[in-house]
Amino acid sequence: MQLRIFLLKRVLLVLPTLLGLTILVFTISRVFPRNPVAMWAGQAAARNPELTKSLISSYHLGEPIYIQFYYYLIDLLHGNLGVSPISKRPIVDDLAQYFPNTIELAIVTLLLSTLVGIVLGIVSAVRKDRPIDYAGRIVSLIGVAIPEFWLGLLMQLVFFYVLGILPPGGMLDEAVAVKYPVYRITGMILFDALFTANWHALTNHLLHMIMPAIALGLPCIAVLSRMVRSCMLEVMHKDYVKTARAFGYAERIITFKHALRNAIVPSVTVIGTNFGVLMSGAVVIETVFYWPGIGRYLTNAIFLADFPAIVATTQIIGIVYILANLSVDMLYGILDPRIRFG
């Protein structure tokens, strides 16, 4: 199969999933609640008959369920996610403000955890059953089993309350934010500060990022290093590796040129899964570290019973996750031609 056809097919296959996701979120938002008006308008509005009437018509709550879904879909395609009954602002505006912060944290964490995970996996495989392999395996065991919220709190306890070397949360110190304001370009402080050469804000921001990134990245490192390790061990027994060894190539060349290149391909799919781990981890970690991202927005919305915001955030996280997995799948197809023909 040609690469172009393969990619097109992958993209088309995503459409039913996106539609299914929308149906699922719609079902949760309109079918589950016993009193949708109260959920969508807030308790106060539900007691006010005038307001209730206007909300019923603006959310089409009086229509049959499939008509409601039609309007929901149309609104979604227009980027209209409703208005928060709590903040009285369009949810799109809220998300536009919070989302870059999550993406920024996710990108940094994904890059770091991918790098560390792959290196750890390689080292573990090459030095199998040596102390460093055991250390790597213990790290990966801890990484999958540790509650992220607890890890975050413990790090706060140690690095802020006891040692006082890292800030406990937030994205920038207030003093720095006032003295060196970051000019908003992408909405991501890291890149904005970098582009405008705002070094004070940048270093301060990076300091704030260390703990959330580690707490968020540890489970990803764990999963990835495990995968890379087992792929490497499998590949190391393949005939072409033995042949290379028989030819007398240096072990370093065999590891990186023959083994790693083949072992790394299946690991790419794990990076896609890790994006999902990151997204759900972000909900927890952002809450622990007061990181004003989409996850913290979601937990705040739950705390305030801001139902439209909960639904919209779930929908957006789902879409982002599907698109991330799509790009990983396409990358997998590009890297490994066998997938295209399979």
Next chain:
Amino acid sequence: MDIRKHVAGWKIEHDSQIREFRLTLRLLRKGPPLLGIIIVLCVLFLAFFAPLLATHNPSDVNFPERFLPPSTSHFFGTDSAGQDVYSKVIYGARYDLFIGLVVIALAAPLGSILGIIAGYRGGKIDSIIMRITDVFFAVPAIVLALAISAAIGWRGLEITVIAIAAVWWPFYTRITRGITLQIREEQYIEAARSLGARMRRIILKHVLPNAVAPIIVQATLDLGYVILTAATLSFLGLGAQPGDPEWGRIVAEGRPYIQDYPWIITFPGMATFLTCLGFNLLGDGLRDVLDPTLRRARG
């Protein structure tokens, strides 16, 4: 005499199974799986004998004794309401293990049945079922569980269980479908079919026995992850009610006092971590044991 003869006959008849079982035990007796077994047994023990092991009633509020550090009368100290953290953690084992077991009991059979149907029938039914699982995979479990429990509107143990089970079944669908697809092509299935065996018989007699081992492995691993998810949901304020002896809930309630009274968050978090670790080690060990190809290699 008669019974002994019977036993001897049974032993001879089931010789291979007995040997398999012994081998299994021997493999589980070393290293990480053993640690897993010990941890899991400890958690089961705590959950089962919680009333005997707890030194205080976990719901007893005692304001004069709040924020006491760990001591001989309060092993893990006391929290902001003067409740004994040790007793709460002990009862938490019961609470969290219950959530884990119920979720798996709901999700595993449902997901497995769908997976077997999808794999066996193939075609349109397969595509529909798998598209549905894709959708559930597209939203991280915690986010979906948050949305579901927010939609249902009231908070409590049942909601946590329903929400987690609702997002957990697709894992089993994916696994059993893969196995069914593989087995469907085997010759002995073709033979059974040519002898006139119906679909129900083939599934019950041939497909299911092959799927049981991977399902058990997955369920063991998942018990840990479900407990982790339940604790996380409670930490975020859904699920367990204020004051409930649930590990995530205890951590959430101890969080404001982390600087001065760190023991409140330390012990319940450690309990969650160890429990998840235990099920993980046991699940990995079981996978090695129950997969014959791996077993021969490790011998």
